[in-house]
Amino acid sequence: MSASLADIQSAMAKGLLHHKNEELEGFFNGDQEDLTARISVYRNNIFYSLANALADLYPVVQKLVGEEFFRALANRYVRKHPPAQAAMVYFGQDFPVFLAQDKACTDLLYLPDVARFELARQRAYHAADVESLSPQAMQEIGVERLLSSCLSLHPSLQILDSKWAARSIWQAHKTGQPRLEDIDLQDSQQSILIRPAYEVMVCAVDAATLALISAISEGAKLEAAIENTLEQHPELDVPQALALGFGNGFFTGIDIQQD
Amino acid sequence: MNTLLPKSAGIGFKPKHFEDVLSGRFDVSWLEVHPENYMGDGGLPHQNLTRIRESMPLSMHGVGMSLGSADGVDQDHLKRLTALVERYQPTQVSEHLAWSHWNQTFLNDLLPMPYTAESLSVVATNVNSVQEALQRTILVENPSLYLQFEGNEFSEAGFFNLLAEQTGCGLLFDVNNLYVCANNLGLNAQEHLDELRIENIGEVHLAGHSVEILANGSELLIDDHGSSVCDEVWWLYQSLVRRLGDAVPTLIEWDTDTPDFSIMSQEAKKANQAMTSALDLDTAA
Incomplete structure (x- = not known):
C-alpha cells in the first residue's frame, strides 16, 4: 500500500x-x-x-x-x-x-437564547463541586467588612441576559408552566442558574441584580460593584440582591480587601 | 491470563440503572463505564460513580483515545483519563483498536485502520504513552469492521499478537465483533482463534448486532449493541471459553434501546451459565 x-x-x-x-x-x-x-x-x-x-x-x-x-x-x-x-x-x-x-x-429570533439557556444548564450541571457560603456567613462577617470584600462565585453559576422570554419558553416545555401560548416572546428575561448540590436551580432575577452579580463576577470589590451597578440601575435593591445570592449559594468565598 | 476483574459476568452501566444497581435486588459482580461520560468537573455523574465504585469492581472502557491516530493520542484527553483513573482506581482500563481523531477533529466513531507495519508502530507508540501515563497496562479491543483495507500486511490475530508482545498490553476480546467481521469481511472465526494468542485475553465482551440488507442484496451486520446476544455468538463464546480452559471476565453490552436492568441481569446470568457449561463439557470430555 x-x-x-x-x-x-x-x-x-x-x-x-x-x-x-x-x-x-x-x-x-x-x-x-x-x-x-x-x-x-x-x-x-x-x-x-x-x-x-x-x-x-x-x-x-x-x-x-x-x-x-x-x-x-x-x-x-x-x-x-x-x-x-x-x-x-x-x-x-x-x-x-x-x-x-x-x-x-x-x-x-428567540431560538439562540433558548439554546444559550440549555447550554447554561449543561455547564452548571457539570461544573466543579464547591461548597457555598451560608446566609449565616453574611451575618457573621458584617456589612462593613462585606462591602470591602471580593466575593467569589460558585463555579456552576451562569448569568443569562435575554431580550426574549427564553426562560419561560424553556419552563413551558419542561414543566408545562407557563403555557406556551401565554408567553409574551418579547418579554426580556434575566436568569441566574446555579447547582449548589446536584440539581440545577433557575433563579429569575431583575436586570439590576443581574448587573450586580456580573460586576462581582468580574472581580470588583462589592462596594465598587454596587456603585457601578447603581449608575445604570438606580432601582437596585442591595439587601434583597445579597439575600438572594447568599440564600441560593451563589458565593463560595469572601476575600476581605485591605485598604 | 491478564485478568484482574472477577471471572464472571459484568454489565455495561447506564445512568438509568443506577438505583437498580445499588438496590441489592440483582446479582451484579462488576460494572463497566465509558470514562468519557465522566469528564465533566463535578455534579451528579461523579457522585453516582463514587457510590458505584464503593460497592463493586469497576472497569473503565474508553471509546475516545483513538489509539490508531497517526498524529498521536490527544494529550488533553489522556490527562483527563489519567485523572479519572487516579480518582476512581478502576480494576481494569481498556480501549479500542481504532481511530477517531485527525487534525483536531473528533469523528465520534471507531474507524478502521489497515493492518500494516506502520499501523502497528503507530498503535504501539500510542498504547505505550497511555500505559506510561496511567502507570498500568491496558486491554485493547478487537474492532467490528464494515470495510476491508487493501494491502493489509498482517491478519488481525497476527496484528494483536505483535501489539501485545511489543507493549505488554492485553486483549479485550469482543466475540460479537469477531462474528460481525467474519460475516462482513469473510474472516474465518475458528482460524482467527487458532492464530490468536488467547492467553493475552483479559476480558470478553458480548453484545447484539442488527442485520442490514445493502442495495446490492448482500447482508451487512451492524454492531449496534441494540439487542440480546445471538445464538451463534453464544456458541463462539463457549468455544472460546473451552479453548481458554478457565472462566473469564465477561461483559454484557447493550447501548441502544437499553432494556430494564432485570433483562441485563438475565443476560449476565446466561453468560455465567454458558461459561460454566462450556467448562463442565471440557472436564467431561
Whole structure:
C-alpha cells in the first residue's frame, strides 16, 4: 500500500464529514456500489451519534423546531463545528452562535437564547463541586467588612441576559408552566442558574441584580460593584440582591480587601 | 491470563440503572463505564460513580483515545483519563483498536485502520504513552469492521499478537465483533482463534448486532449493541471459553434501546451459565 496512515486518516476524515466517497474508496477492497453502502455505515454512525449528543444538550430547541428540522441543523452544525474532544461534554458549545447565523433559523429570533439557556444548564450541571457560603456567613462577617470584600462565585453559576422570554419558553416545555401560548416572546428575561448540590436551580432575577452579580463576577470589590451597578440601575435593591445570592449559594468565598 | 476483574459476568452501566444497581435486588459482580461520560468537573455523574465504585469492581472502557491516530493520542484527553483513573482506581482500563481523531477533529466513531507495519508502530507508540501515563497496562479491543483495507500486511490475530508482545498490553476480546467481521469481511472465526494468542485475553465482551440488507442484496451486520446476544455468538463464546480452559471476565453490552436492568441481569446470568457449561463439557470430555 502506498498511502501512509496519515494520508488515509486525512482523506477519511474529510470524505466522511463532507460526503466525498471518491476520496476514500481507493483504500478498500470491493466494488463501488458495495463500498458506498459500507462507507455510509461509518458516516451515519458519526452524524447520527453527534446529532443525538446535540439533542441531549438542546432538547427544548429540538422540540421547538421539530426532530426532522433539528437533524438537518445538527448535520450542518457538525460539518461546521465538528467536535475537537472525545468527551461529549465539550461538544455543541458553539450551537447558540451557529443558530443565530443559520439562514434557516432567521425567523426564530428567540431560538439562540433558548439554546444559550440549555447550554447554561449543561455547564452548571457539570461544573466543579464547591461548597457555598451560608446566609449565616453574611451575618457573621458584617456589612462593613462585606462591602470591602471580593466575593467569589460558585463555579456552576451562569448569568443569562435575554431580550426574549427564553426562560419561560424553556419552563413551558419542561414543566408545562407557563403555557406556551401565554408567553409574551418579547418579554426580556434575566436568569441566574446555579447547582449548589446536584440539581440545577433557575433563579429569575431583575436586570439590576443581574448587573450586580456580573460586576462581582468580574472581580470588583462589592462596594465598587454596587456603585457601578447603581449608575445604570438606580432601582437596585442591595439587601434583597445579597439575600438572594447568599440564600441560593451563589458565593463560595469572601476575600476581605485591605485598604 | 491478564485478568484482574472477577471471572464472571459484568454489565455495561447506564445512568438509568443506577438505583437498580445499588438496590441489592440483582446479582451484579462488576460494572463497566465509558470514562468519557465522566469528564465533566463535578455534579451528579461523579457522585453516582463514587457510590458505584464503593460497592463493586469497576472497569473503565474508553471509546475516545483513538489509539490508531497517526498524529498521536490527544494529550488533553489522556490527562483527563489519567485523572479519572487516579480518582476512581478502576480494576481494569481498556480501549479500542481504532481511530477517531485527525487534525483536531473528533469523528465520534471507531474507524478502521489497515493492518500494516506502520499501523502497528503507530498503535504501539500510542498504547505505550497511555500505559506510561496511567502507570498500568491496558486491554485493547478487537474492532467490528464494515470495510476491508487493501494491502493489509498482517491478519488481525497476527496484528494483536505483535501489539501485545511489543507493549505488554492485553486483549479485550469482543466475540460479537469477531462474528460481525467474519460475516462482513469473510474472516474465518475458528482460524482467527487458532492464530490468536488467547492467553493475552483479559476480558470478553458480548453484545447484539442488527442485520442490514445493502442495495446490492448482500447482508451487512451492524454492531449496534441494540439487542440480546445471538445464538451463534453464544456458541463462539463457549468455544472460546473451552479453548481458554478457565472462566473469564465477561461483559454484557447493550447501548441502544437499553432494556430494564432485570433483562441485563438475565443476560449476565446466561453468560455465567454458558461459561460454566462450556467448562463442565471440557472436564467431561
